[in-house]
Amino acid sequence: MITGISITQIYVLDQEQALDFYVGKLGFEVQTDQQFGPMRFLTVALPGDPGHAVLLELPAPPAVSPELADTVRDVVTKGAGGGHLFLTTDDARKAHAELRGKGVDLPEEPVEQPYGIDFGLRDPFGNSVRVAQMTPPPAP
Template sequence: MFEKLSMVTRIVSDQEEALAFYRDKLGFEVTGDHEGPHGRFLTVAPEGDSTGLVLMSPDGFDDETAGQLETLLGNDFGLIYEVDDCRSAYETLREKGVAFRGEPEEMPWGTQAVALDTDGNEIVVQEPVASSSF
């Protein structure tokens, strides 16, 4: 029935600022940018990844819905992106001005560091262990 996950939504306060972060600092590509039923529909993804990240602003919604969406700003922690070398990715991203909660840590499932986007949402940068079942 289900074939794949195609998109995940992240609420951002400023789409241009978020776009600059995800594109220029993380190296994501713009995979969609057009008007939608609630304003600009903007998607980005790492190169070659078919799952898009929708950078959605509350601005295009009615006041009640916008208020509900605004409560999500900075509270999203569900994105985990795999990398070949977490420590190297951490250093590269820090040099580009990406903020992290701390230095990379060894976990049972691999090495990870938690980056923060322009709204304070978490992005886990993870190097899985070869035998990980996660």
Template structure:
């Protein structure tokens, strides 16, 4: 298999309240909701950018795997509550415009827009579950 054949299809972000997550990812960031599925008391919501129809983010419960023990589930919920689980990095045409819109929503600001020495301008927020999301604009 050639690595050139590989493309990202889905990534996963743990959330503790899907309704709040949908309000943020859809209503604030402008992603489309592509799927909303419940199974055995859990819920998975798939969102994605209209600009990338073949790439999706699955908003899943913490420790969604059936192989997790109750102790593992509790540990994951605690890590999510602390905001230490990794999120994703988005690109945008205007970091400053995106920052203004997300800040206006009341999201938790981690970093205002700034030029980084590695050639991007970026900012960072926490989503409603505490995940760190970064938004970067390539420097001109």
């Protein structure tokens, strides 16, 4: 039976720019950076969570055909590429302030929701990122 998720994939248009954002701004660490034939297999993971990595993949062969690559790039830049990351934090307001201090464009302020406090942003390519401070479930 399936027991977990090891890698999630999002399309990025420039892997070096993706590293600057995900590692330099969000605090991920490079997990794998290998050249496999025509593609660079580049994964990042959060410190302390090496079991779940994010593949920062270019929309190019072998992921998509050469005929579709331009279309995928266009869709990604419009924020419709399907890339979504949902991240958690212990303190959403502090995380928001730290990201703003690192120059991350933050169109939303932290908002109290029924499940906790969260805010959203987009990576440099249009992928959606949400950061949430989850409210602990009520005791039974």
